[in-house]
Amino acid sequence: MKILITGSLGQLGSELAPALMKRYGENNVVLTDIKSIEEKPQSEQGLFFQLDCRDSQKLFEIVSKEKITRIYHLAALLSAVAESRPQEAWDININGLYSILEVARVHGCSVFTPSSIAAFGPNTPKDYTPQDTIQQPTSMYGVTKVAGELLCNYYFHKYGVDTRGVRYPGIISNVTMPGGGTTDYAVEIYYEAIKKKRYTCFLGGDTYLDMIYMPDAIKAAIDLMEANPAKLRHRNAFNVSAMSFSPEDLSAYIRKYIPQFEISYNIDPVRQALANSWPNMLEDYAARVEWGWDPEYDIDAMTSDMLEVLKNRGA
Numbered sequence: 001m002k003i004l005i006t007g008s009l010g011q012l013g014s015e016l017a018p019a020l021m022k023r024y025g026e027n028n029v030v031l032t033d034i035k036s037i038e039e040k041p042q043s044e045q046g047l048f049f050q051l052d053c054r055d056s057q058k059l060f061e062i063v064s065k066e067k068i069t070r071i072y073h074l075a076a077l078l079s080a081v082a083e084s085r086p087q088e089a090w091d092i093n094i095n096g097l098y099s100i101l102e103v104a105r106v107h108g109c110s111v112f113t114p115s116s117i118a119a120f121g122p123n124t125p126k127d128y129t130p131q132d133t134i135q136q137p138t139s140m141y142g143v144t145k146v147a148g149e150l151l152c153n154y155y156f157h158k159y160g161v162d163t164r165g166v167r168y169p170g171i172i173s174n175v176t177m178p179g180g181g182t183t184d185y186a187v188e189i190y191y192e193a194i195k196k197k198r199y200t201c202f203l204g205g206d207t208y209l210d211m212i213y214m215p216d217a218i219k220a221a222i223d224l225m226e227a228n229p230a231k232l233r234h235r236n237a238f239n240v241s242a243m244s245f246s247p248e249d250l251s252a253y254i255r256k257y258i259p260q261f262e263i264s265y266n267i268d269p270v271r272q273a274l275a276n277s278w279p280n281m282l283e284d285y286a287a288r289v290e291w292g293w294d295p296e297y298d299i300d301a302m303t304s305d306m307l308e309v310l311k312n313r314g315a
Helices: 013-024 056-066 079-084 086-107 140-159 185-195 214-226 248-257 268-277 285-291 299-313
Strands: 003-006 028-034 049-050 072-073 110-111 127-128 166-168 168-171 196-203 211-215 243-245 262-266
Touching: 003 013, 003 056, 013 072, 013 214, 028 056, 028 166, 049 056, 056 086, 072 214, 079 086, 079 140, 079 268, 086 110, 086 140, 110 214, 140 168, 140 185, 166 214, 168 214, 185 196, 185 248, 185 299, 211 214, 211 299, 214 285, 243 248, 243 299, 248 262, 248 299
Parallel strands: 003 028, 003 072, 028 049, 072 110, 168 211, 196 262
Antiparallel strands: 211 243
């Protein structure tokens, strides 16, 4: 097994990479990102190539030279950033994925590509959103995710490329800061709770969104790629859910550990509109049945762990 990660310096990639190295060995994981890590010792990063995933020639060279058999394709522009730069978002999110699928077709690689709750839209059932349902997103990010799901399905059925993916809810990390997503408040709030005992949220207090703690997000990516392909009926992409809450709900759990914490609101209309178009909670029965999805963290366990880790780090 030789694994390539695109977008390895991003929020998900920076934590998936060490998890894969621990599982498969550091020499069996190759990291790439459009950003450079020249300022960091190579020995601490594993083998790294600076790569724009749209550069098919360089991508083919790396996959061929390193004898890659599995690709975790994480490079993308996220929701709020993508909405501010829609043309660039289409180029990166779709043409980048096309390059990955082409190299996978030629070299026989399996491919993990994350989709998102943004693949749904205002016409989708908001509560316990089914695995198979209406997908009519109103954001460019969502459009690229639906197109990406369909493109991965096409390469599986047309060429036999082993494509797999999950529809991630908002991902909450205690390692990396968020990078332009609509659910970013659920990370920022913990840092501000520790530093200032207060937080100004850009979403309304009653805005419910599906969320997942990073350890479970990593677990989903690894477990799905290790699953028996004969049992996978959906492949691209499985709903995965761990918890659903609003800013007011999360504040209440934080006050369990920081009683003086206060929250206020200054709503960002762009991100609020995106959030309003997304589900409150996904129904993830297919993932549980087909490959045994079972998250370990709920909102209370996550909050306790987040605050403990950040306090110990002096955040």
